[in-house]
Every structure is written in structure tokens, then in C-alpha cells.
Amino acid sequence: MFSRLYSRVQIPATRFRLYNIRFQYRSLSGTRPARHDLFDYTSGRWLYNEALRLKERRRPFNVDGLRRLAAQSVNRHEDDIVELKKVFEGEHDRTLLITMRDGFQMVARIPYPLTVPKYLGVASEVATMEFMRTQCAGIPIPDVFGYAPDAENVAETPYILMEHVEGTRLSDMLLELDERDIDSLTEQFARFEAEMMEMAFPAGGSLYFTDDLKGVADGILLDNPRFSVGPETRDLLWYGKRSEVISNRGPYDSAVAAFTSGARKEIAYLENFGKPLLPFTRERRALYNDEPQKPETHLHNLRRFLEIAPLIVPSDPTGAHTRFRIRHPDLHPQKLLVSRSPETGTLNIVAITNWHATALLPMFLQAGFPSWIKNHGDPVSDALTNHLRIGEKAATPVLPADYASLDVLEQQRAMQLYHKRLFHHHYFMNTGRHNDIHLMGLYGPHALADGLRRRMFRHSSWMWEGEPLLLRVVLVQAMQNWETTAAAEGPCPLEFDEDYIRETMDLYKAQQDIDQFMSTSFRDLLNFALDGWVENERYEVISQLMAQAKSPNSSETDERDYPFNDMDESPYL
Secondary structure (H helix, E strand, O other): HHHHEEEEOOOOHHHHOOOOHHHOOOOOOOOOOOOOOOOOOOOOOOOHHHHHHHHOOOOOOOOOHHHHHHHHHHOOHHHHHEEEEEEEOOOEEEEEEEEEOOEEEEEEEEEEEOOOOOOOOHHHHHHHHHHHHOOOOOOOOOOOEEOOOOOOOOOOOOEEEEOOOEEEEHHHOOOHHOOOHHHHHHOOOHHHHHHOOOOOOEEEEEEHHHHHHHHOOOOEEEEOOOOOEEEEOOOHHHHHHHHHHHHHHOOOOOOHHHHHHHHHHHHHHHHHHOOOOOOOOHHHHHOOOOOEEEEEHHHHHHHHHHHHHHHOOOOOOEEEEEEEEEEEOOOOOOHHHEEEEOOOOOOOEOOOOOOOOOOOOOEHHHOOOOOOOOOOOOOOHHHHHHHHHHHOOOOOOOOOOOOOOOHHHHHHHHHHHHHHHHHHHHHHHHHHHHHHHHHHHHHHHHHHHHHHHHHHHHHOOOOOOOOHHHHHHHHHHHOOOHHOOOOOOOOOOOOOHHHHHHHHHHHHHHHHHHHHHHHHHHHHHHOOOOOOOEEOOOOOHHHHHHHEEEEEOHHHHHHHHOOOOOOOHHHOO
């Protein structure tokens, strides 16, 4: 049913690097000079909805005002500034490098208009960086010189002014890493996370300077009264019209409150703004007969989740599982600056540069592999924990024995898989050596149940996009695994008959097949991101290939559902 949208197309795959797009995402190479370099996004193109993506990232500001503020933040005069240039564009903001006459350099980060929550996002990130920099001496975090959480200043934009750290983004050199580098880097990750997770907080949410919360939101003071715990800043709690609804986003006084915050937010959103929607992911619409899905179904499942949530939060007298702890939300290669020691050759992490949306959550929700490292579903990576559970030694991943005889394309694929396996393996092993608290979440007796709890947390928090399936799946799995998931003895309040379970899991399998088809036939092969982002220099050829892939005999519905056409996203806000 899905292949009707496509015709066969010959793709010159060897022209493209196959390494996962997340490792190269938003590189600044090949910028387009036609747009204003400081105000506009120039680091890549989008295969669809490009006008919208560019609008979301356009941020004009008063350049002279920013220069003045930057100079004042380090006790200089604005005339000392000889250059202000853009050096990087990330997921939430762009980075400007400011150079003084004497060679001193500093960084300005300016959030895109799409970045949420307004005010709270910048305020929390700055406070988090300062708290972590002063409380965790072993974690390399740039110093903040000045900031504004809103545009009420002479620069006419929110901003963060901070220390410039010399180093290379890890994302720019991943293909150069050998196993020694990967072992060293993941050991540093594990040590950083161990230092973070040793701290417990009196409430959940996000960190702020106490003064920034006055008159804005409630807060819970820390022992150092300069800091408070306030509202959580995860993006999906504030996206679109969700910022207009009243919901408890923190500070949370219990693990249950934190666990259910996303679901309660989405219920409030659906009660105020919910409407029937076609699935946002267009290639999945055929699974639902190209019909809009009603929000009432999702609302019902969200309320089912709230019914069981208090029963599945771990019961732990020591509090190890449920205390509020901090963790970097995305230790992504883009956000890590590294430098190689000339004496030892060791690759050292010299700065973690982005702390946007850092949350204080119960440990059972914080645990897990970083998203770009986890390699679940791969037999070699999955065998790692299975071997350890039965007392066997886990072997380090290796390249295929016939690697040297493979063609170039096959070697690239083999090397990509080898790297993913190495990162997964060494992250797990180094976590075991340095971070007992986290190891229990990855491997302990509650690890499988905690994984299901985290999926429930994620899918109950997710934004309504016309797809009720994933929450439905985890509710079925909770019922099926109630004895290991429930915190106390007692029957599961949920009841699903065999037909419902079979229909749910069959639909889930069909969705996985579609997602796999899209990955292997398009995104992984041509190396572009889920939102259609691609490097400037590859945009034209990829666009042509996408045009060839479309069936010449497509219907009006097929045109609407073709995943690489522009679409109206406003109903999904």
C-alpha cells in the first residue's frame, strides 16, 4: 500500500557519505551568501517546507547593541571589537564569535524564534551552566559573562555571552576516531555523568537563578539560595499552543508528579485545542486509511496512563530510583568540543557547550543511553547485557572478517555499524566502572521495567500529531508485563482483549516496516535528516533524486501524502 507513492529510481549512493546524519547535522560548511549571514540560517537546506524552517530560524537583532553588551560583559569598550561572525548553527540557536583587538575571543549565542519556552529557556540554561560549573569541578563548562532571557535590551534579542573554548566539535571528526578514542571519550562521558548524578535535588523541574523566577514562576530554593528549582523546560511541554495552557510543569514535589507532567500538559492542550488530524508523518497515513484521527482516542489513553502511573513509579526505600537528579539532556557530538593532547595523543573533552532544556527528573526517568549512542535492536549491542546477565564476558565489537574485500559502499556501511557498536559497548562498560547509580538503570534488576516506564513517559508527553499508536502500544506492554512493572502487588487496572492487542501490535509492526523502508530507501542512503535537512552542496542533486522517486501516476491523495512535498503544519501547533 505504501509503495504506490514511489517509482524506482537509480541512486548513485557512492556519491554520498553514509554516516548517520546526526553526526554531521547543521555543519556550517558551504554557506549561502545570498541571505543575511548573522540573521538568517545559511548552514543547509530543507527538501520540503524550507520557507517555514527558515522563518523559524530568522532572528534579526541590533548588531551594534550586541557588540556594546559583549564588550561591557568583559569590561571592554565596543571599539575593541574587530570582528563578529557566525561560526555555527545548531538545533536551537546560532553561535557568533567575537574577536577583540588583542586577540581575546568570546562567544554570543542567540536563540531562534522557534526555541521554547520563551524567557524560561535562556534563564534556565544560564543558571544550569553556572550551577554545574561551580558545583562540578570535573565537568568542563564555559563561563557565562552575561545574558538576557528576553529581547528587552539594546541588542533586541535574547542572548548568552560566554567564554570561547578552543577545540573541535566532536561531530566534525567522528569518522577519524579509533577504538582508543571511543573508549576514552565514553569514559569521560561516564565520569561526567557520575559527578552529575551524585547530586540529589529537593524538587523536580529545571534550575534557575532565584532572581529570574521572581514574579514569573514558583520556585523551590536550594541550599545555595542563589539557585531555585522552577518549571521544567523540555521543549514538548511548551511547543505551539501548549505554552498557553495551564498545567503543572514544575517544580514537582514527587516522582509521580514528574512522571505524569507531560500527559497532564497534553490533556490540557487537547481539551482546549484538540482536533482530528491526519498523521503528521505522511508516509504512515496509509495505515489509517488516509483518514484524520480523533483526539478523543488519544485523550482516553492519556487518562488510562494517569490511572496506572502512581502504581508503576518504583517503590524504593532508599530513594535511589526516585530522587530528583540532573543529567545533560543530549550529550551530542555537536555540543562537545574536543582537543587532542600533543603529549599523549588522548582526545579530551574540553567543553560541553549547550545545556538547553536540562531537567531535574527522578533517576528512573534519567537513566538510559544517550540517543546518538544507543544501538538497541542490533544483535551485537543487545548481546552485551544478555551476556553479562548470565555471567559471560562481553566481547568487544570487531569489523567483519572480510572487510578488506568489500567494495567502498559496503565498507562505509560496515564502518558505520562498527562505530555504533563500539560507542554502545564502551559507554556501557565505562558506565559500569564509574557510575553505579546509572548502571542500575541500564542493567540492574529494574532495568527492563524502567525502560518501559521511560517509553511511557516519552509517549505520554509527546505532542498530538494525529498518531495515537505509540502510547497505545506501551499501555498494552504495561498490562502484559504488569508483574515486573508495578511497584506493588495487585491486579492491573487496564484490560485489553486479545483482538485489541493483536490489532495494536500488527499496526505497530506495519509502522515499523514503513519507517524501515523510509530509512533504508531514502534517509540513510542519501544521508538527510528527518525534517529534510541536507547540506547546501548536496541540495540540488538530492532534490532531483526525490523528484525522480515520485510516481508519475500519483493521485491527489498520494500528492498530499508524499513525504517530500511541502505541507501545512499549522494544524499541528
